[in-house]
Amino acid sequence: MGNGALNGAVVAVAGAGGPAGRAALLRLAEAGAVVVGADNDPQRLAEAVDAARYAHGGATVVGETVDLLDLDSTRDWAGRIEKEFGRVDGLVHLVGGWRGSETFTKTNLDDWDLLELLLIRTVQHTTLAFHEALQRSDRGRYVLISAAGASRPTAGNAAYSAAKAAAEAWTLAMADYFRKAGAGQEPTSAAAILVVKALVHDAMRAERPNAKFAGFTDVRDLAEAVAGVWEKPAAEVNGKRLWLTEKP
Secondary structure, rough: OOOOOOOOOOEEEEEOOOOHHHHHHHHHOOOOOOOEEEOOOOHHHHHHHHHHHOOOOOOOEEEEEEOOOOOHHHHHHHHHHHHHHHOOOEEEOOOOOOOOOOOOOOOOOHHHHHHHHHHHHHHHHHHHHHHHHHHHHHOEEEEEEEEEEOOOOHHHHHHHHHHHHHHHHHHHHHHHHHHHHHOOOOOOOOOEEEEEEEEHHHHHHHOOOOOOOOOOOHHHHHHHHHOOOOOOOHHHHHEEEEEOOOOO
16 A cells, blocks of 8 residues: 555545546555545446455545535535544545537537536535635645646537636635635645546547547546645645646
8 A cells, every 4th residue: 555645645536436536546545545436326436436445455445426516415425524534635526527519609508507517516516515624634635637628629619618617717716715724834735637638548449449549648647647646745736737638
């Protein structure tokens, strides 16, 4: 088990049942963290939790079905983690979703309604539910996964890019809260944004063996970068966009 910055840390992972979540659970468990995953799909979550436990015998990895679209449920989840484990040192936000259109003029605003919930509302709820516990931690980290499209939107990705940009702005506001809360002393908590072009995992490669996936980030590399946010001092990562793809 790990003996670095994550050893003994208590880290929550929102959206833990997807491919990126599964990779994050594995990497955080390997680093010695207590990992608490949440997802809205109980079966997917159970499989991800079991895989991380199996890969790292002795690691504490638990999962809970949480409705992150409900602020009270999200706050209750944060409270239960702190009550059970005594602290919360991180929230990794991996709740995703994508909708796009062929052209700008064919944008369907129903897509915005969905993406606003998945990509913005869940970020609002996890930040508001966890910010106080993260501020109390000696190594609190909020990690948002964002997309390069937030900085350079394409015509067919208006809704997705705008939702990602809003989630980034919200996270940067939380970073400012951490900065001000630690005024006059070395900050211990940070909110950081990891930026990818898109993610790729083994099942995608198996489905499309001839695809190049140029510029995509493998979910394992993303998990490595997530763990790396704890390796750097809070002041170095707070309010920063950490690019895992070419900067536009």
